[in-house]
Amino acid sequence: MDQTLISVASLAPAVAEIWLVFAICVLLLVEVFAGTKRPGLTGTLTLLALVIGAALTVRYGQVPHRVLLFDRTYVADELGVVLKLAGFLFVAVALLYSRDYLENRNIQRGEYYVLALTALLGVFVLVSANSLVTVYLGVELLALSVYAMVAFDRDSGVSAESAMKYFVLGAIASGMLLYGMSLIYGLTGTLDLGEIAARLHAPLTPGVVLGLTFIVVAVAFKLGAVPFHMWLPDVYEGAPTSVTLFISTVPKIAYFALALRLLAQGLAGTESEWTQMLAALVVLTLIVGNVVAIVQTNLKRMLAYSAIANVGFILLGFVAGTADGYSAALYYTLQYVLVTLGSFGVILLAGAKGFEADRLDDYKGLQQRDPLLAVTMMVAMFSLAGVPPFIGFWAKLRIIQALWETNHLWLVVLAVTMSVVGAYYYLRVVKLMYFDDPTTTAPAAAREPGVRFALGLNAAAALALGLLPGPLLDLCARLIH
């Protein structure tokens, strides 16, 4: 009796995952019995489940210090709690923005929401992983859910094609990850990330470097760093926009956690090796992402290349290889997700039934048709370009600071130069919305005021956190130490 009590209480740090599993099961049943009669029900319940999950995490999931659970395969720490809360919030916002879109395209089905939740569960597992197996479990759970989401619009050939591409390339990356892990496991004899860190130190054997290389490749693939980025523009463009919104936001947090838990914590002893590898990838990523984005005519595809460029900045934090660098990367990731929610939110809301607002030309004169959407998009673009007073400025500042602290002069020069190149294509979107006259006089379709309010709040957050960046910067620094 006593023992059960203790073990139940000791599960509290994993309350977010446990609740999600429970919610997924319930929602599946709800969908089976009530889905066809009341199509919006599952969506509403999902939002409710996310809110409750966040509340439970705040109430029971807090840990005073680092705790290892489940035979040391699971770690609960403050970083995990904050990232999970961010996950709940961002998924809720993403699903909120998507509702009308899904309904207009007749893909408003319960499975969509359930897949979003399983993907989120994968994110959580990854965020709390303390063993190679848990890492892999999280990666696969997330990836498989997202493959299915990309293919969700089953009547669309483009979606199916991009899902197929994503799946095949993703499977190769997973294979790389698994192979790298197996090498590390074979050479250290343990799956525990803490143990691996303790057993790996210089001088490194060639086997370790080989295993490390595979892992770096897999991480680069998942994040979309050049030259492992080929899938990303196709998937962003081909997937239904609501799915693009989803995969451009929450998984970024997961893959940040993947890089942090695997490289920065588990393979800390091999830092000098992987920072070199990442530096080479970052140079390519920044150049290719920014330059190729310039010539895009499709907004989703342009934002895909922008995502690649931003991943370059996130990885720069890892190249610095210091706690300051990791917290800069964390800050960058969180602000990127926040701002990207806004920009894709606008794409979702600017469309209408039978009309996908994904070409750049669709945004001509948006300011006159719908000022709120235009202003939100403008905030997102200036923020991504790194112009104050928006939050994106601080993210770039933080990264450059971390690079200076480790004396990476040329990477600083490259980063600031590339942010100017990036500014060009972000400005182009502002130009279309504000300087051009609309080609159609039809006002953007009226939406639920609640969703519009959320979008406005999203833009306001990017401004407010840009004016007073202190608290979030402090939080990110505290989480890493």
Added chain:
Amino acid sequence: MHALLSCLIWIPIAAGVLILLLGERNIVIGRWLALAASLVTLALTVPLWAHFDTTTAAMQFIEQLPWIPRFRAYYALGVDGISLPLIVLTAFMTVPVVIAGWTVIEKRPAQYYAAFLIMEGLMIGVFAATDALLFYFFWEAMLIPMFLIIGIWGGPRRVYATIKFFLYTFLGSVFMLAALIYMYVKAGDYAIASFQAMPLSLIEQRWIFVAFLLAFAVKVPMWPVHTWLPDAHVEAPTGGSVILAAIMLKMGGYGFLRFSLPVAPDASRELDLLVITLSLIAVIYIGYVALVQLDMKKLIAYSSISHMGFVTLGAFVMYEIVRNTGSLQGAGMGVDGAMVQMVSHGLISGALFLCVGVLYDRLHSRQIADYGGVVNTMPVFAAFMVLFALANTGLPGTSGFVGEFLVIIASFRASFWYSALAAVTLILSSGYTLWLVKRVVFGPVTSPRVAALQDLNGREYLVLGALAVAVLLVGVWPAPLLKVMQPTVHHLVSQAVATKL
């Protein structure tokens, strides 16, 4: 009293946001609100000037609140003799811009006023910030409203012009940011004063100097990174041109005085010839370029570049003066000249752009060839235009004379050839300005459209009249201005000639 600078920054911004929220439907209220806000801001500079202590070089009206404790960055404001005149100039020039747009702007007027008021607050913020991070924050944020002003209300090639403007200035600025962060990592905080005090090796100073040069040279603009300016000026609406010429160009000069000289004095001494050469090229070559312009706005834009060459020349001749004569007083004269030139050029170029605006509103052309004999139909306007044109050529009695005279005298102490070359501009600027006046204002009426012109209305009369008074006042009685600057300039010179090695 202590929040005076904050009021100067945030009252216009708050008014701008309010006008945006009121929207285009309440534009009548919005317009009056814009005028009220700009007048209140101008009124607030009166106590700022009156209570300014002209005996010290220290920062005054200091405000300091923690902003980002993690970076030890503060919301820190203050003014000294360099920033005070520029803040007053900013507040002064925004009023005519608001009045000049009163009935002329038909497209989204609420956004127009909001953009200018927000600009005003941000520009005052640039001059008032004593924390480098805060300075950069305002410096960059300012690009957004200007980008929109040129892009929305500009001429036919506005998109090209505004993107060029943004990218040019952004490119310059990001290198400055990199330099600022580098110094932060070394110094541990972002206070400009600690950047000025920290020791730096010559190599570090060279890099930092080059990064600053990129940022400020683009803003001034110096030859050969000036090409964005004629495009931006030509395409911008009148108000945009006025603010661009009167205030935004001054930020480059201000940056040299606030950052380049005191933070990297040894590199400045080493590379002063580079800046002097570029300045003289701007003064002479761009003067010739101005001669051949067919577009009035473009002509004034090139004249701006040429005149701003005096600012950088005046700031950087000090090293050679000290080398030749050892006189800090003489070195200070060059900086004095640079400062007066900035204020004076702000007034004159702003006024000239407003004059062009007056003509453009009537005939919708900026081509010199479309005019001729304007004096016959618009005698009052012609009087103003001639006054500002003469001020632009540096006629004694106008503000244009004081700055150029000081700089030429100072550069004579450095080298005969500097002053001889700089003095060429007196001939050139008379040439292009008076020729412009001759072709546009004098002569017989050339076309029926000119014959139908109406003279100034009350609003335009008020605006140009106020500027004329200011131009003459600074020209006849520059003493108060020089007195305000003196201790700060003296302190700056001693900082700039000291070594940091």
